[in-house]
Amino acid sequence: MRVRINPKFPRALVDTETGHSCWWGDASFALRMRLLPQSLAAALYRDPVPYAAMNCRTSSGLATEKPSFRPKKVLILSKITRYEFEKRVSGEDDDRKLEALLKRRGSDYNHLLKKHQIHQTYLQTIQSELERAGVESKVVQRFDYTEEAVNWADVVMTAGGDGTFLLGASRIHQRNKPVIGINTDPQGSEGYMCLMRKLPKEHFRSALQRLLDGDFHWLYRQRIRITLSGDRQAGVGDSIELHDQQLNRMPATTRWMDGHVTASSAFCHANQGATPPREDGICNVKKSKKRQRSPPERVTMQLPVLALNEVFIGESLSSRVSYYEIQIDNGKMVKQKSSGIAICTGTGSTSWYFNINKLTEQCVSELLRITSEQCNVALPADDKQMVSDICTKFNQQLIFEPDSLRMAFTVRDPIFNATFSPSTPRGFAEKICVKSRGYDAHLVVDGGVSYRFNDGAEATVEVREEDALQTVIFR
CATH class of the missing domain: 3.40.50.10330 (Probable inorganic polyphosphate/atp-NAD kinase; domain 1)
Structure with missing residues (x-):
């Protein structure tokens, strides 16, 4: 340049x-x-x-x-x-x-x-x-x-x-x-x-x-509309402002002031017949007589926030596997395990989505070298300018117009094996439906607002022209 x-x-x-x-x-x-x-x-x-x-x-x-x-x-x-x-x-x-x-x-x-x-x-x-x-x-x-x-x-x-x-x-x-x-x-x-x-x-x-x-x-930058459905008792629709949470952190600890619950205490709370947790965090579930419980109330709501960059769906801890079912446009619902899904707009295609999918010059050089050996064809694996040009061409195609009515999706670290068949890890869509199979999963909008998204919750994401954001660029 x-x-x-x-x-x-x-x-x-x-x-x-x-x-x-x-x-x-x-x-x-x-x-x-x-x-x-x-x-x-x-x-x-x-x-x-x-x-x-x-x-x-x-x-x-x-x-x-x-x-x-x-x-x-x-x-x-x-x-x-x-x-x-x-x-x-x-x-x-x-x-x-x-x-x-x-x-x-x-x-x-x-x-x-x-x-x-x-x-x-x-x-x-x-x-x-x-x-x-x-x-x-x-x-x-x-x-x-x-x-x-x-x-x-x-x-x-x-x-x-x-x-x-x-x-x-x-x-x-x-x-x-x-x-x-x-x-x-x-x-x-x-x-x-x-x-x-x-x-x-x-x-x-x-x-x-x-x-x-x-x-x-x-x-007019397009944004993603999100519709959530799930059990009201499970907290569907409850949100956490992640930036406010960060600002409220106690200075001498990494635990948040509000809402910190250990897995064991959460389990005891869910099982009302359990004794309180001991000092080691273990609780004992008592057997109790069966009682009549009202069926959970399922609700559907459009979230009050629109995603300008991206929507992320996955487990709260990145070290845990995210388990869910996903449907792209009118395709069939497919079970997947991965490190989560990122769904972005054209505006967000230069952000997290880009960094997940970008090719590096080291990767291109190694691929050219392997291809040259396997196909017995001379390829310019050591030509820095050629490697850079290939990288540029691939990376530029990841970016699309901010006013586009389509979304791009990428599956982070997809797990493919005999149980979970290979599926498209990256592509474009007009509508995406995701059904959670997780137990500590969240749906995060633009890295700022997080919604609970646990087992049974469903999310539909799509772009509507009327949701666009009016912004300015110079001629």
Whole structure:
């Protein structure tokens, strides 16, 4: 990849071979690109503008008419910096004590403080530029990011990285409430979903002016709708906010403050005739007379959150095998064992899904060498450029348009044997049904919200055009 300066953004770069802009143009870019394998760089770091050339739809994707952006109120969702996180978790208001605590753990207090200050400076820039443009703004963090706050605003801007963007999207349920991401840590965060990727705060004024001038495209990113069914008594539909759970962790232990139940105590609770667990965690189940029990109530519900990146289904502990039945589109239901299933949108195809399935140059080189030996054909296994090109071609086909109405799925570490026949480990689908056979399984939406998904629970995931998220890309 060869680069030159982008004339529209003096610190942005352009790949001279493809003509695509590199929206992360900071001073250390060249060094980082030399460290990253060329095949991964070529697959991941691509200008979103080609989507404009491919799409002319008005119902989804990119609209053809010149867009209008004249908000009166903007809600700014600010990330919780690592410095703020450590202060909250440790309960330390004294920075000297916090510095000593972090030092004992091998963390750099000064680095965290500097990152926090960079974020705050960028945040102030966003506020001041909006005020200069005559736009009222309000800053909230995740604890105050409520439905009421969202309804107050015409537009939601997220100040952080992709994680903050996902949080911002999670509270938006209509197609006419734009979400615009601003990456406030260009050095430390990729910001795939953010408007300016890795451009520093000095470029925010010109970016805002382009928005006000209508020099952009609306991009409607498709999301995954999830319908769950299962026994109400088993807690189907109960959710856990994983980020809030992390923030509520006790400082001196890895156990969560709420909801920590050992397997043995859970078993005793389920078996009401059991004696309380002994110190070793073992309980004794007493035989009791049979009694009449009302049949479990089965409920079906659409989850209140939509997945912008991916849905993961599997056991809570990755070391445990996930057991389930799966149906792809109108195919037959198939039993599978694996390390779980990831189902993603086009937006999520550059994220976890990509990293599960990507080929490395080492793998391609070894495959070429083996193929050469087996087929007695000379193949360029040691040609680094050829190996890199093959890698790039394979990895690029994993990524698809964020406005696509299809989903991609991948089965992590599938188990194939005499009992579980081989099935397609990766592919595309319009609708996927999964029935759980697990006992400590969860369905996780965008890595942020987890739902119980144990034996007998069923999930249907699909993409509906009306669930799309309104976002922005530059022309």
